[in-house]
Amino acid sequence: MTTETTYNALFICTGNSARSILAEGILNKLGAGRFRAYSAGSHPKGEVHPQALATLERLHLPATSYRSKSWDEFVAPGAPVFDFIFTVCDNAAGEVCPVWPGQPMSAHWGIPDPAAVEGTEEQQRKAFMDAALTLKRRIELFLSLPHQRLDAMSLQRELHDIGKQ
Numbered sequence: 001m002t003t004e005t006t007y008n009a010l011f012i013c014t015g016n017s018a019r020s021i022l023a024e025g026i027l028n029k030l031g032a033g034r035f036r037a038y039s040a041g042s043h044p045k046g047e048v049h050p051q052a053l054a055t056l057e058r059l060h061l062p063a064t065s066y067r068s069k070s071w072d073e074f075v076a077p078g079a080p081v082f083d084f085i086f087t088v089c090d091n092a093a094g095e096v097c098p099v100w101p102g103q104p105m106s107a108h109w110g111i112p113d114p115a116a117v118e119g120t121e122e123q124q125r126k127a128f129m130d131a132a133l134t135l136k137r138r139i140e141l142f143l144s145l146p147h148q149r150l151d152a153m154s155l156q157r158e159l160h161d162i163g164k165q
Contacts, residue, residue, distance in 0.1 A: 004033075004034060005034075005147075005148065006033065006034060006035065006036055007031075007034065007035050007036070007083040007084060007147065008035075008036050008037075008038070008080045008081065008082045008083050008084070009027055009031075009035055009036070009037045009038070009082065009083065009084040009085070009086065010037075010038045010039070010040060010071075010074060010082045010084070010085045010086070010100075010104075011023040011024055011027075011037065011038070011039045011040075011086050011087075011088055012039070012040055012041065012042065012071060012085065012086065012087045012088065013039070013041055013087070013088050013089040014041055014042050014043050014089055015041050015043065015044060015045040015068065015115070016039055016040055016041025016044040016045065016068045016069060016070075017041070017044070017045040017047060017048050017049045017052065017068050017115060018048075018049045018051070018052045018113065018114055018115045018128070018131070019088040019089055019111050019113065019114070019131055019135070020039035020040065020041065020088055020089075021039050021048050021049075021052045021053075021056075021066050021068075022052055022055060022056065022128075022131060022132045022135055023037065023039065023086065023088055023109075023135045023139065024037045024038060024039035024066070025037075025056045025061045025062060025063070025066070026059070026061065026132065026135055026136050026139050027139050027142075028062075029061050029062070030136070030139055030140065030143055031139075031143060034143075035143070036080070038074065038080065038082075039066075039069075040069050040070060040071035040073065040074055041068060041069070041070060041071065042070075042071055043070075044068040044069055044070050045068050046068050047068055048066045048067065048068055049115050049128075051114065051115070051124055051125065051128045052066075052114075052115075052128060053066065054125070054128070055125075055128040055129055055131075055132045056132075058129065059132060059136070071098060072098070074098075074100075075098040075100070075101075081101050081102040081104075082100055082101075082102065082104040083102070083104050083105065084104055084105050084106070084107075084159070085100060085104045085105070085106040086106070086107055086108070086109050086159075086163075087106075087107075087108045087109070087110070088109050088110065088111050088135070089110060089111065089113060090108075090110050105152070105155060105156055105159055106159075107156075107159035107160050107162065107163050108160075108163050109135070109138055109162065109163040110163065111131050111134055111135060112127075112131065113131075114127035114128040114130070114131045134165075137165060138162050138163070138165055141162045141165060142159070142162055145158055
């Protein structure tokens, strides 16, 4: 009998209101129990951007129970131990991150901030959908990797390369 490993992944962005929330929702759905995704921010906004939730709904993904939270929650006692940590914004990638227990693999998957787009409501909707589809493509590539068969160095290289997609 083989035991299927469940991997924990954390998506980090500065505000934890848009990109990291989208990634959390997408990986939780596509990971189908093999992965458990979380999101956090270095300086959380305190609320999830309404367009992020609307975008999840348009993708037929759950759009409830999300909240903007600090990465400090994930270094506290009893927090999940992460196998993977992804930064999805350039600001968070340049910040000094907490020391994560378990030495997780990390990669930067930078995406332009859809919440920063000014313009019509349609332009904002498109920016959120573009961000979500880029994240979805990267997450699909990530899920297709043979995680248990790759050595750490190969896996790290693959994670880095996915961020360029």
